[in-house]
Amino acid sequence: MASRRDELNAYTFAKRRLVGQFLQPNPTGTEEGAPKPLRGVLPGMIIAVVILAVFGAIGMFKPKAPKDWDAAEKNIIRVSDSSTFYVVLRTNKKPQLHEVLNLASARLLLRPGADIIDVDEDILDASKLPRGATLGIQNAPDRLPSAEEVGKKKRWAVCQRSTDGARAVQKAAYVLSAADSGRVGGKDKLTGGEVLFVQGPDDKLYIVDRQGTKYAFPDGPDQQGLVQLIIGNDTRPQRVTTEWLATLHTGDPIEFPQVEGLGGPTQAAGVDNLENNERRVGMVLSASSGATTRQFVVLTDRVAPVSDFTAYLLLNSPQAVALDTKGKAAEVSSGSFTAGEPYGTEYNWPEDKASAVNEAALEEGNRNVICNVLDEVTGSNATKLFTWAGTDLPAPLAIGSPSYVSPGSGQLYRQSSGASASTGSTFLVTDKGLRYAVQSNQDSQEGFCGVGTDDAARQKNKAEAEENTSQKRLNYDTVQPKPIPGEWSDFLPTGPRLSTADACQPQNL
Numbered sequence: 001m002a003s004r005r006d007e008l009n010a011y012t013f014a015k016r017r018l019v020g021q022f023l024q025p026n027p028t029g030t031e032e033g034a035p036k037p038l039r040g041v042l043p044g045m046i047i048a049v050v051i052l053a054v055f056g057a058i059g060m061f062k063p064k065a066p067k068d069w070d071a072a073e074k075n076i077i078r079v080s081d082s083s084t085f086y087v088v089l090r091t092n093k094k095p096q097l098h099e100v101l102n103l104a105s106a107r108l109l110l111r112p113g114a115d116i117i118d119v120d121e122d123i124l125d126a127s128k129l130p131r132g133a134t135l136g137i138q139n140a141p142d143r144l145p146s147a148e149e150v151g152k153k154k155r156w157a158v159c160q161r162s163t164d165g166a167r168a169v170q171k172a173a174y175v176l177s178a179a180d181s182g183r184v185g186g187k188d189k190l191t192g193g194e195v196l197f198v199q200g201p202d203d204k205l206y207i208v209d210r211q212g213t214k215y216a217f218p219d220g221p222d223q224q225g226l227v228q229l230i231i232g233n234d235t236r237p238q239r240v241t242t243e244w245l246a247t248l249h250t251g252d253p254i255e256f257p258q259v260e261g262l263g264g265p266t267q268a269a270g271v272d273n274l275e276n277n278e279r280r281v282g283m284v285l286s287a288s289s290g291a292t293t294r295q296f297v298v299l300t301d302r303v304a305p306v307s308d309f310t311a312y313l314l315l316n317s318p319q320a321v322a323l324d325t326k327g328k329a330a331e332v333s334s335g336s337f338t339a340g341e342p343y344g345t346e347y348n349w350p351e352d353k354a355s356a357v358n359e360a361a362l363e364e365g366n367r368n369v370i371c372n373v374l375d376e377v378t379g380s381n382a383t384k385l386f387t388w389a390g391t392d393l394p395a396p397l398a399i400g401s402p403s404y405v406s407p408g409s410g411q412l413y414r415q416s417s418g419a420s421a422s423t424g425s426t427f428l429v430t431d432k433g434l435r436y437a438v439q440s441n442q443d444s445q446e447g448f449c450g451v452g453t454d455d456a457a458r459q460k461n462k463a464e465a466e467e468n469t470s471q472k473r474l475n476y477d478t479v480q481p482k483p484i485p486g487e488w489s490d491f492l493p494t495g496p497r498l499s500t501a502d503a504c505q506p507q508n509l
Contacts, residue, residue, distance in 0.1 A: 069119050069123075070088055070097070070129055071088065072090045073087075073088065073090065074088070074110070074114065075110075075114060075116070075117045076103070076106045076110065076114050076115065076116045076117070077119050077124075078116055078117065079118075079119065079121050080120050080121070081120075081121055085099070085100040085101075086099055086100060086106075087100055087106055087135075091132065095129060095130075096129065096132030097131055098131075098133060098134065099135070100134070101134065101136025101138065101140065102136055102140045102141060102142045103141065103142055103143065104140040104141045104142075104436075104498055105135060105503040106136075107473050108137075108470055108498060108499065108502075108503035109500065111473070112473050112475060112477060113475065133506035134507045135505065135506060135507065136505075136507060137496050137502050137503050138496060138507070140436065140498060141428075141434075141436070143431070144410075144430065145408065145409060145410035145430060147478055149408070149409055150411050150412040150476060151476075151480065151482075152178065153482065154176060154406075154411045154482075155175075155176040155180075155181040155373065155374070155375070156173070156373070156484065157173070157176065157184045157372065157373045158172070158371065158488060158491045159371040159393065160241065161368060161369045162238055162360050162361075162368040163362075164362065167201075167239055169239050171402055171491070172403065173402060173403040173404070174394055174404050174405075175403070175404070175405045175409070175410075175429055175492075176394075176409075177409040179406070180395075180409075183395055184371055184373050184388045185388075188367070188388050188389055188390040190210035190357065190386065190387045190389065191210055193350065193353045193354050194210055194355055195207040195209050195210075195357070196208040196238070196356065196357070196387060196389060197231050197235055197237050197238065197358060198214075198237055198238050198370070199237035199238065199239055199240065200240060200241075200245055201239075201241065204216055204217075204219070205217040206245070207231070207254070207350075207354055207356070208372075208387055209354075209387070210387055211387075212247075212248050212249055212383075212385025212386060213249040213251045214249070214250060215251040215349060216254065217253070217254055218255055226256070229312075229313075229316050230254070230354050231356050235356050236360045237360060238370060239360065240370070243487070247385075247487045247491075249383070249385065251349060252349060254313075255313075256313055256317035257313055257314055257344060257347070259281060259282045259299065259314070260300065261299075261300045262281055262282040262322060263322050263323060265280065266279050266281050266298050266299065266302075267300055267301055268300075268301055268302045268337075268338075269338065270338025271338070273335070273336035274336050274337055275330075278330050278332060279298060281298055282298065282319070282320060282322075283297070283298040283325070283330060284296070284297050284298075284306070284311050284314050284325070284329040284330070285298065285329060285331075285332050285337070286329035286332070287331075287332050287333065287334040287336075288334065289334045294334075295307070295310075295311035295329060296337075296339060297314055297343050299343060302339075302341065303337045303338065303339055304339070304340055304341060305339055305343070306342065306343045306344055307344065307350070307352075308351065308352050308353045309349050309350045309351060309352060309353055310349060311329065312353050315327045315328065315329060357389050358370050365391060367390055367391055368391070369389065369390045369391065369394075370388070370389045371394065374484070374485075374488055377421055377482070377485065378421065379420075379422070380420070381418060381420055381421040381483060398433070401433050401493075402433075403491070403492050403493060404433060405429060405432070405433050407431050409431055410431060411428075411482060412426065412427075412428050412471070412476050412481045413429070413481050413482045413483065413484040413489070414426055414427075414481040414484065415485075415486050416483040416484065416485055416486065417486045421483035424486070426481050428474070428476075428498065432495070433492070434492065434493055434494065435492040435493070435494055436495045436496065437494075437497045437498065438471050438474070438476075438498050439497070439500070439501075470499050470500060473500065474498070
């Protein structure tokens with residue numbers, strides 16, 4: 001009787017023989033020489049995978065375009081390799097493919113919200129669309145900041161820098177994003193009684209305080225004495241332009257205050273605890289209260305609080321020589337008198353004793369770059385300012401450019417004037433450092449050039465026309481322009497006007 005092993009061997013032999021007859025059906029073939037099944041299947045699978053990979057790669061690299069890329073007046077077409085822009089417009093009811101000089105022009109030629117799509121150049125070359133004229137605005141921006149970015153508050157600064165020329169001044173304007181605003185802050189921001197000593201084109205002398213207010217020195221015989229008293233003998237004034245002075249607030253001219261009844265006894269009440277010498281009209285008293293020291297002046301009817309700046313002028317005025325105080329205040333107790341109404345409120349002068357921090361000389365370490373910085377504009381077009389003085393420009397300028405805008409940033413603003421911040425022309429400033437006038441009302445010249453419109457389009461109704469402003473076409477319809485006074489705006493060089501009428505002008509005629 002056969003064993004289990006014999007039965008297994010017989011089964012295996014019969015199976016191999018049967019397979020051999022199917023795979024190698026010839027008289028001399030044996031089951032041992034029959035090919036293995038996978039030897040035929042595996043190469044086929046490998047070949048199939050390779051073929052699929054080849055066709056997949058061809059599909060990946062073969063140029064293709066998004067659906068409806070060539071639809072008229074719908075998309076901004078960007079060529080993948082060169083970043084050239086195209087638009088498809090209808091002229092006399094026939095679509096044409098137009099190259100456009102820059103992104104801003106492309107947006108102005110289409111309705112608000114047009115998408116940017118990437119199309120391979122080979123697709124354009126193979127397109128049957130007829131080519132129209134190259135359109136656009138020369139020197140309009142190639143890159144537009146987002147609506148969110150242009151709507152954010154920016155810090156503006158206008159700066160002056162001493163140069164080698166006797167009267168020459170380098171001008172610079174800055175529009176800084178929040179991340180960049182520290183360039184005009186920090187230790188170089190003026191504090192306390194720090195001032196700038198400057199000279200205008202007409203040779204008039206000024207000091208400028210930390211809040212951006214200028215105070216003129218008089219032209220008369222008192223000028224030299226006042227300059228020597230406030231600034232000293234060793235500091236030269238720094239030359240500035242009329243335009244820079246126009247961005248500042250204006251205080252009252254500096255003069256020596258005159259006190260009536262100087263040297264006579266005061267009739268003020270509550271001064272019994274003062275020494276007789278301290279009760280004379282015109283005397284300046286210094287009284288401490290805790291960590292604070294305040295100045296007072298004795299008048300005929302009261303002892304009046306006075307600012308440190310005004311007290312310093314009183315102590316050193318020609319009139320005060322008669323009091324023989326040698327320019328020093330009498331130190332008294334704050335409880336030795338009763339103070340009345342302040343003195344000198346009619347003067348718009350600095351509060352603190354002044355100390356000039358800038359130096360016109362072109363020496364290393366001198367703070368000869370001075371900036372007026374715009375911090376805020378109110379609804380009445382009033383400005384909140386501060387001043388800055390450094391040893392170098394807040395940021396380097398591109399060669400030949402007088403302005404710097406934070407990279408990738410910009411602002412949509414209204415150039416305000418007078419007492420209202422809600423009226424004025426609208427401008428867009430981009431990181432090219434130029435300001436562009438933006439058509440903010442109905443673009444009445446749309447279609448004037450005869451490109452990109454047909455008779456039906458020209459007959460659009462008023463409601464549709466109101467949706468057709470340049471601001472909206474640039475995708476800034478949700479942005480409320482920030483007010484910027486014209487004196488500040490004028491520091492930026494001007495680029496071309498951004499309007500549909502200008503964008504549709506052919507450039508290859």
